Amino acid sequence: MFPTPIEKRSRAARITYQSLLPLALILWLLPLIAVMVFSIRPFSDFTQGNYWGVPSSFEFFTNYGMVFFESDMPRYLLNSVFITVPTVIGAVALSCMTGFALGIYRFRGNLLIFFMFIAGNFVPFQILMVPVRDLTVDMGLYDTKLGLILFHVAFQTGFCTLFMRNFIRALPYELIEAARVEGVAEWRIFWFVVLPLMRPAIAALSVLIFTFIWNDYFWAIVLTQGPDAQPVTAGITSFNSQFVAQYHLMSAGSIVAAIPPVAIFFLMQRHFIAGLTLGAVK
Amino acid sequence: MRSIFKTGAAALAATTMLAGAAHADAHAALSGTLRIVSDMSNPGPRATMEMLAAEFDEMHPDLEVDLTIVDREAWKTQIRNVLSADPPDVVNWYAANRMGPYVNAGLFMDITDWWDAGDYAGLESVRGALTQDGRQWGVPYTYYQWGVYYREDIFNELGLSEPATWEEELANCQVIVDSGRACYTIGTRFLWTAGGWFDYLNMRTNGFDFHMELARGEVPWTDDRVRQTFANWRQLIDMGGFIADHQNYSWQEALPFMINGEATAYLMGNFAVDQLRNGGLTDDQLDFYQFPIITEGLPQGEDAPTDTFHVASGAQNVEAARAFLAYVTSPEVQTRINGPDNLGQLPVNANSSVADDEFLQQGFAMLSQNAQGGIAQFFDRDWPAEMASIGMEGLQEFMVFPDNLDDILERLEAARQRIY
Numbered sequence: 001m002f003p004t005p006i007e008k009r010s011r012a013a014r015i016t017y018q019s020l021l022p023l024a025l026i027l028w029l030l031p032l033i034a035v036m037v038f039s040i041r042p043f044s045d046f047t048q049g050n051y052w053g054v055p056s057s058f059e060f061f062t063n064y065g066m067v068f069f070e071s072d073m074p075r076y077l078l079n080s081v082f083i084t085v086p087t088v089i090g091a092v093a094l095s096c097m098t099g100f101a102l103g104i105y106r107f108r109g110n111l112l113i114f115f116m117f118i119a120g121n122f123v124p125f126q127i128l129m130v131p132v133r134d135l136t137v138d139m140g141l142y143d144t145k146l147g148l149i150l151f152h153v154a155f156q157t158g159f160c161t162l163f164m165r166n167f168i169r170a171l172p173y174e175l176i177e178a179a180r181v182e183g184v185a186e187w188r189i190f191w192f193v194v195l196p197l198m199r200p201a202i203a204a205l206s207v208l209i210f211t212f213i214w215n216d217y218f219w220a221i222v223l224t225q226g227p228d229a230q231p232v233t234a235g236i237t238s239f240n241s242q243f244v245a246q247y248h249l250m251s252a253g254s255i256v257a258a259i260p261p262v263a264i265f266f267l268m269q270r271h272f273i274a275g276l277t278l279g280a281v282k
Numbered sequence: 283m284r285s286i287f288k289t290g291a292a293a294l295a296a297t298t299m300l301a302g303a304a305h306a307d308a309h310a311a312l313s314g315t316l317r318i319v320s321d322m323s324n325p326g327p328r329a330t331m332e333m334l335a336a337e338f339d340e341m342h343p344d345l346e347v348d349l350t351i352v353d354r355e356a357w358k359t360q361i362r363n364v365l366s367a368d369p370p371d372v373v374n375w376y377a378a379n380r381m382g383p384y385v386n387a388g389l390f391m392d393i394t395d396w397w398d399a400g401d402y403a404g405l406e407s408v409r410g411a412l413t414q415d416g417r418q419w420g421v422p423y424t425y426y427q428w429g430v431y432y433r434e435d436i437f438n439e440l441g442l443s444e445p446a447t448w449e450e451e452l453a454n455c456q457v458i459v460d461s462g463r464a465c466y467t468i469g470t471r472f473l474w475t476a477g478g479w480f481d482y483l484n485m486r487t488n489g490f491d492f493h494m495e496l497a498r499g500e501v502p503w504t505d506d507r508v509r510q511t512f513a514n515w516r517q518l519i520d521m522g523g524f525i526a527d528h529q530n531y532s533w534q535e536a537l538p539f540m541i542n543g544e545a546t547a548y549l550m551g552n553f554a555v556d557q558l559r560n561g562g563l564t565d566d567q568l569d570f571y572q573f574p575i576i577t578e579g580l581p582q583g584e585d586a587p588t589d590t591f592h593v594a595s596g597a598q599n600v601e602a603a604r605a606f607l608a609y610v611t612s613p614e615v616q617t618r619i620n621g622p623d624n625l626g627q628l629p630v631n632a633n634s635s636v637a638d639d640e641f642l643q644q645g646f647a648m649l650s651q652n653a654q655g656g657i658a659q660f661f662d663r664d665w666p667a668e669m670a671s672i673g674m675e676g677l678q679e680f681m682v683f684p685d686n687l688d689d690i691l692e693r694l695e696a697a698r699q700r701i702y
Contacts, residue, residue: 049538
């Protein structure tokens with residue numbers, strides 16, 4: 001039923017496994033390695049066609065210095081933070097409440113409302129592009145961080161609600177009944193009984209939403225235009241110039257942009273994995 | 283953004299005194315905010331644009347210049363959105379047919395009056411490129427020549443000289459191919475490079491006027507004259523004149539072939555020079571010649587794409603926009619922004635001087651003395667956008683599978699009948 005652990009296999013199988021694993025790893029990571037090596041190459045390497053060889057000089061400090069001090073990159077990074085953090089807070093806070101309402105109270109239309117939240121997830125978001133863009137223009141939120149935040153909060157709340165509602169459903173209902181018997185007000189039940197129990201779900205969801213929003217590219221280019229509001233994912237393209245693509249700076253920029261989600265992932269790895277499986281088995 | 287101006291402005295104050303004085307008197311009353319969206323996102327042009335904005339800001343104490351620089355490629359998809367959603371005062375774009383969609387949609391302001399009022403003395407020769415429906419819709423600020431950039435050292439080694447005619451060109455190419463090299467490097471992954479080849483071959487085979495008739499959709503693609511152009515092209519393809527697998531490279535990725543000596547020349551715009559130098563070639567190894575003559579007696583037409591400034595029809599600060607356009611096109615500013623420290627291209631004002639650069643000088647001489655046929659803007663700017671993209675796909679396909687020519691031409695012809 002279970003695969004035999006590799007230590008219990010024959011010697012030959014183990015040796016093949018041990019030698020193939022690093023190979024597969026390198027092959028798998030090759031694009032990433034290439035980006036890392038690109039980010040320390042001088043620009044002339046690209047015009048000379050030296051893509052895979054040893055870099056002709058080590059330009060780590062020049063390239064990353066350019067990214068940090070002579071481009072709008074820090075600005076873009078800051079925008080990303082200002083967009084991602086409020087979105088995470090907003091979406092998680094809203095979905096805790098919707099999740100509580102949908103998970104605890106039995107009222108007419110409960111299931112219908114819940115399905116509507118879920119249905120939002122099945123709409124391919126590309127088809128919303130034109131109406132959402134028109135809406136933000138009409139509301140005067142076009143090319144502002146606020147516009148992007150509001151949209152992300154609205155759109156992510158659907159998924160978060162599904163997640164939270166299922167989690168709250170799995171909590172022992174007796175706890176709430178017990179609190180009600182004690183005469184605790186409903187909002188105090190939410191605040192003092194349910195919310196502390198939801199901590200793992202909140203942590204997991206925050207990490208997930210953080211990576212979603214940080215890595216969003218589509219809405220960033222639809223709803224924002226320049227360094228005033230655009231997050232880092234869209235900002236990287238500013239290293240693309242009229243005639244040439246500055247691969248070395250783009251690579252360095254990509255790595256800088258990828259560091260926050262990677263760091264968050266490693267710091268909160270436990271929650272991340274919990275988040276992926278949470279709600280999967282109910 | 284503003285902080286850049288303030289620090290930059292102090293340093294520039296000295297240089298702007300002279301240039302600014304004359305303009306400042308005339309437009310001292312400008313106030314409010316001038317919003318510019320520029321696509322000059324290369325480091326060099328970007329610095330130039332920031333300098334222009336800072337200087338203009340400095341010249342008009344009551345005027346605030348708000349500059350946004352957008353990635354050049356992204357701008358091509360954003361411009362319509364920007365002009366209609368939240369129009370700035372001044373934007374960058376391209377001359378000729380590429381203006382068409384925005385002129386027709388009423389997004390660019392008609393500035394014919396400013397041209398007529400003499401705002402742009404010295405720009406008479408380029409007025410045509412900014413004209414549509416008999417009106418003017420913008421001003422140019424820079425352009426550059428196209429032509430054949432080649433490895434002078436390899437030509438010397440093989441005993442070749444710059445070809446002036448198609449026969450010489452083919453003979454040269456045969457020698458180059460026999461030496462184990464390709465005559466031309468090219469990267470057609472993004473299609474437009476093939477458009478450059480077609481522009482030149484067609485202008486040389488059938489003349490500039492025919493080329494423009496084709497661009498305006500007045501001649502069918504299946505015309506025998508068009509076929510003749512492709513037949514000439516095929517001569518080079520069949521003899522192995524182009525590098526193999528060029529459909530996999532961008533123009534930039536095709537540079538190493540020339541730098542490493544696997545190919546001897548590149549039909550390209552002047553922006554290639556920077557990259558070739560950057561790749562380690564010296565000016566002794568590089569030279570330039572005008573695309574050879576194919577049909578005797580036809581005046582030569584040349585590609586020289588022109589970049590432009592336009593005023594949005596929804597502009598808030600029209601007076602400041604007008605002053606900015608006049609400032610950008612003035613001879614002194616033109617000389618400076620097209621100089622080697624800035625754009626490194628050709629100034630549009632006839633009263634400006636050209637930078638002391640071997641290639642710019644040759645290009646300027648070529649365009650001013652040897653382009654009587656006319657100045658084209660480039661395949662993807664002269665043809666309507668939809669036709670250009672279908673057309674360039676066909677050109678690339680032809681370069682890879684020359685036998686498909688009949689198919690390709692019929693497809694292009696069907697597209698022509700649908701689009702125009």
